[in-house]
Amino acid sequence: MFFLVFGFAALAAPRLGGGWFLVSPGYGYEHPKYEIDASIDTARHFIQAKQRVTFVNNSDKSTSQIYFHIYPHRKYNKEEKNFILRYAAYFKVNPFPERFRTGDLKINTVSSEGKSLKYAIEGKDNTILRIDLDKEISPGRAVVLDLDYLVVIPHMYGRFGWHKNITSLLRWYPILSVLDKEGWHNYPFYPYHQPYFSEAALYSVKLTVPGGEVVIHSGILKSEARNADGTRTLFVESELPLRDFGLTLSPDYKVKSLETEGIKINSYYLEGDALYAQKALDSAAGLIKFYAEKFIPYPYKEFNIAPSFLAYGGTQSSNLILIDTRVYRLPEFLQRYFDFLIVHETGHQWFYNIVGSDEYKEMVIDEGMNSSFVLQYLAQKYGQEAEVMVLPKALSWLIPSFSFQRAQLDRYSFVAKNGLDSPVQGELSSFQEPSSIFSITYGKGSKIWEMLNYAVGEEVFQKIMQRYFNEYTFKNIALSDIKALAEAEAGTDLSWFFQQWFKTSKKCDYAVKEVKDNKVILENRAEIRMPVELKIEFADGTTQKLSWDGLGKEKEFLIEPFKTIKSVQLDPEKRLLDLDRVNNNWKRKIDLKLVPLYYPIYEIPVFLKDDAYSLVFGPQIGSDLGVRSSLQKPQDNILYLSSGYNFGEQRIKNVLGFQQRHLGGRLLKWGIEAFDYNDTSGKDDQDGFKLYLRKELWPVSYGLADENDHLSLYLLKNRDFKSALTSGGLEDIRNLYYRRQDEAIIGLNLKLGRYGPYPDLLNGWKFISTLENAEHFLGGDTFFWRLANELSRYGSLYPKQAIAARFKLGLGYPPDKGLFQLGGENGLRGFAYKTINGSQALMFNLEYRQDLIDNLNVRFLDNILGLDKIQGVGFFDIGKSWFTSFNERSFKKDAGLGLRLHFTLGSFLEKFVLRLDAALALSQPKAKRHYWLGFGHMF
Ligand SMILES: [Zn+2]
Known part of the structure; x- marks a missing residue:
């Protein structure tokens, strides 16, 4: 049956008042309507639903097909699952902590007016439901469709899935694809970010849920009934159009509420998170007020905030935002960041729910x-x-x-x-x-x-x-x-x-090219053209403002002749997305930063000024006690010099280095670092340098302890074994022997990997290869070739058990040189450092990693540090190193036990692992136990 749908203005009237709603009708546009009757089984994780959809053809062409997105039908192949695992590593979480069980949406029947209709599931990822009508619907006409379906809720973190006691259901039902003047927007479901695009629609939803569940949803609860079987049925109406109808359920949700501007804000939380739940209320209220004044008032009656296991900060649905549970455990000093996360998601009520757009x-x-x-x-x-x-x-x-x-x-x-x-x-x-x-x-x-x-x-x-x-x-x-x-x-x-x-x-980059007498020359150094402002300050204290339309490569301004120019500032209010702000000033500025303690944070661009060179100077305290200074152009290059005394080595250590951070715009950098170490007794003097060129093969690392995929080429003179030069990335020096003196090496290092989640790998592989050649140049008097290849594999047996294996092969020439050393914390753990030497090496390590205590949630120092998990490890190492003949030595074996303490920093901002191992050599009668302490897993 086809009919014209009436307007919904009457429904909207109570909240809107004034003439405000008049903007909506009158465009020949009618909202779709969804009537859903769903039974949610949170114990068995599925939903049985009947859905009646009234679709109005708001386009200017007839259509005889209707399309829906059935996102839950998305299946992931192994590669995608691994990619999700890997991507979640940026958020320091395993999104499938109890193994992944896929979701589904099975269509049972599709009909209209009691007559069943043909349908097909299509699209490149099978998330589009196509329904063939038996008539065309012309513009302005409507059709009513009845769908009967079953949703299987996946077992995973995220906006659609269940984990522990929380079931989150965003875009869980068939959602109409958008039909507009461009036709149907049948986009696939891209597994990251928000591949959504939908019409705002009216909803009338009947939800039957287990009795104990607290149900948070996008609509307004009209009534509720208890059923004989212990379930409850909720009758929910949207009242005003919603972009989607989302919900989240948990028996453990508690709530704090606040009334503001006639809106009830509900902040749900889990036990122990009441403080942040209160803060969330204030954050949301602040933004709701700000956007109401700036744009239009929030038109709905209620707004809900709820925690969920998301694996990222937060996400939006209509009248409902989900916030990752870990966000509620941010340290106090990051409460503005908490505020930011809440207001960002709240803001989506305007930029998503009220006015929608094509998010794909x-x-x-x-x-x-x-x-x-x-x-x-x-x-x-x-x-x-x-x-x-x-x-x-x-x-x-x-x-x-x-x-x-x-x-x-x-x-x-x-x-x-x-x-x-x-x-x-x-x-x-x-x-x-x-x-x-x-x-x-x-x-x-x-x-x-x-x-x-x-x-x-x-x-x-x-x-x-x-x-x-x-x-x-x-x-x-x-x-x-x-x-x-x-x-x-x-x-x-x-x-x-x-x-x-x-x-x-x-890109956009305007610069002050030259200032000479009373002439100012500006330059456009990139391709984008924008109008730009110029502020000139004169010696007499007066200022002048000029502007340039930005056209052409250069622009010359002639300034009043009798005044001396003191400074010139281009784009003084930072209105442009100017990629290089240092060159916006004449003269170039230097920001002198005397810091109480110099540590690597001062070499991260975001902590430095973006419109000046930074000159940082301060004491350095660590294994070396001394001072460090650097001259940096953030993002671009750094020159550094440090000098200190190392008490352990009893040496004065001086280091001078330079690094250019991007060559030719291709994730390529080069640098040089020279060192000069002086022993107080004069016996252990050492000097040398490293020159390197490094290409990143993946743009980001997952965390501070993760090394990017990269390829690097280097020239080394006298590597210092105790403190290998870290600039330009530490090559893989594990199990290699360096002579420290009179050794000149050309090397190539490659690291590749596809693994996750960081830092406790459960899946994937890692490959590291080092090729080195020592020659008679630069004062080197040794000669060798060596190639060390290492492949690690990770797999999980059951959710809380993982197996990790590493295979290493070292080949060297000439055969009489000790090029490899296998003993120690990074090799055969039952043997001492600097033992098991040879020119060739073969090693295999096997670790069984078992979670002993998970979700520990022990927090120290206002959540800055948290102990999350304790893992037990059993390991077995076998390997040997030899000179001329493989058979000249037998394999060395050891076995041991270890503990891995998994810590969090700032709740979810960083994770690290503390490693403790005890190992004993096997079939060695007088073997003594070796203990090792380190950061991160051994491989
Ligand atoms: Zn957003």
């Missing part, structure tokens, strides 16, 4: 805009350039902080300078790797909207945003619509802006 191809709208306005909110709340960390006085002198602004853009800088940029508008799958989606659509994306504001002016931009919400509330907006709005309000063609910033990965 144009996620820069939702994520970019929301990020940009959230930044404004944080600036208003905490001040311009507000810092993310608020450290207690006792620590703030020691630990530097960084701003939300910089955090948002610094990673983009890295991505752009290393050739990993891509246009912000593009299919999710077009990004080079998932983590760059953040830097590009959120980071660069937010700045693009800020630059649109700058390009059209504040007043016009506000009008654009007004129309954005007035004309698109409960609808979808496309980038082309925003462009049309902007052009109409600005009264000018903005193609140049939209083309450059959204559809290309061109």
Whole structure:
């Protein structure tokens, strides 16, 4: 049966008042309607549902097919599962801690008016349900469809899945694909980020759930009934259109609520997290007020925040946001970061729920805009350039902080300078790797909207945003619509802006090229053109502001002749996404930073100024006691010098180094580091250097203790064994013997791997290869060739048990040289260091890793440090090293037991493993036990 659907204005009236809702009807647009009757079995993890959908053809063409997304039907192949495991490593979590069980959505019947219809499951990943109608639906007409289906809930972390006592169900039911003037948007389900695009629809949902479950959902609970079998049935209405109908259930949810601006905010939490649940209420209320004043009031009656096992910070559904449980355990000094996570997800109620967009191809709208306005909110709340960390006085002198602004853009800088940029508008799958989606659509994306504001002016931009919400509330907006709005309000063609910033990965870099007498020459050093402002300060204290339309490669300004120019600043308010801000100043600025303690954090760009060279100087305390200084251009290069005394070695150690961080924009860097160590007794003097060229084969590492896939080429003179030079990445020196004196080596090191989750690998492989040649040059008087290859494999037996195996083969020439050493903590653990030598080597290590105590949740120092898990390890090592003949020596064997203490830093920000091993050599009558202590698993 086909019929015209009536308007929903009546339903909407009570909350909206005024003339506000008048913006929505009158466009020949009707919202779809879903009536769902679902029984959720949280013990057996499935849902039985009947769903009636009223679809209205709002497009200008007839259609005889209807398409739905059935995301739960997505099946993952092994490669994808591993990729998810690997991707989750960025968030320091195993998303399948109890093994992965796939989800499903099985369609039982599809009918209309009691007549069954033909359907098919299609799309490149089988997540599209196509229903063939027996008639065409012309524009403005509707069809009512009845679907009967079964949903199997997967066992995994995430927005759709169950783990422990929480079942989260986002986009769990068949959701209409969007039909508009471009046709049906039948996108596949890309397993990362948000591959969603849907119409805002009206929902009437009947949910039958186990009696003890607390049910949090996108709608308004109208009534509730207890059933004889102990279950409960909830009758829920949307009242106003929703982008999706999400829910999450747990018997353990507790709640705190707050009424603000006529909205009830519910912050659900798990035992022990009440403090952060309270903070979440305040965070959400603050943003709701800010966005209400800036855009339109939150039109719904309720807003819910709930913890879930997500494996990432948070995610949005209509009137509901899910926040990762670990976020509720952030240390106090990161509460602004907690605030940020809550307000970001809350902000999606405007940039997703109220006005929707195509998140598969144009996620820069939702994520970019929301990020940009959230930044404004944080600036208003905490001040311009507000810092993310608020450290207690006792620590703030020691630990530097960084701003939300910089955090948002610094990673983009890295991505752009290393050739990993891509246009912000593009299919999710077009990004080079998932983590760059953040830097590009959120980071660069937010700045693009800020630059649109700058390009059209504040007043016009506000009008654009007004129309954005007035004309698109409960609808979808496309980038082309925003462009049309902007052009109409600005009264000018903005193609140049939209083309450059959204559809290309061109870069922006304006510079002050030269200042001579009264002449200022500006230069465009990249491809993007933008209007740019210039501020000139004169010796007499006066200032002058000029602007350049940014056209052409260079622009010369002639300034008043009788004044002396003191300084010139290009883009003084930092309006542009300028990739090199150091060259925006004349004269170039140097930021002198005297630090109380110099440690590696001062060589991370986000902690340094982005518009000046940094000169950092401070004492260094560690195994060496001394001072270190560096001159850096953040992201680009660093020159460093350190000098200190090592008490253990009783040597004065001087190091001088330089590193250029990206060569030719290709994740390529080179550097040189020279050292000169002087023994106080004069016996143990040593000097040498390392020159290296290193190519990263994967743009990010999973954590501080993870080494990127890379290929490096190096030249070494006299490697210092005790403290191998770490600059440019530490080559794999395990099990290799270095003579330290009169040795010149050319080497090649390759590391490849596909594994996860970091840092406790359960799956995948790692390959490390080192090829070295020592020659008679640079004062070297030794000669050899050696090749060390090592392959490790990881597999999980049962959820809490893993097997790790490593095989190592060393080949060397000439055969009389001791090139390998297998004894010690990184080889045969039942034997002492510097033992088991030879020119060839063969070794096999096997570890059985068993979780003894999991989810320990012991936290110290206000959650800065947490003990998460204790793992027991049983191991067996076998290997031998020989000179001329394989048979000249027998295999050495040892076995042992170990403990692995798994620690977290800042809840989910970093993880590390402390390793304790005790090993005993086998078939050696007088063998003594060896104990080892280290960081990370041995392999
Ligand atoms: Zn977001």
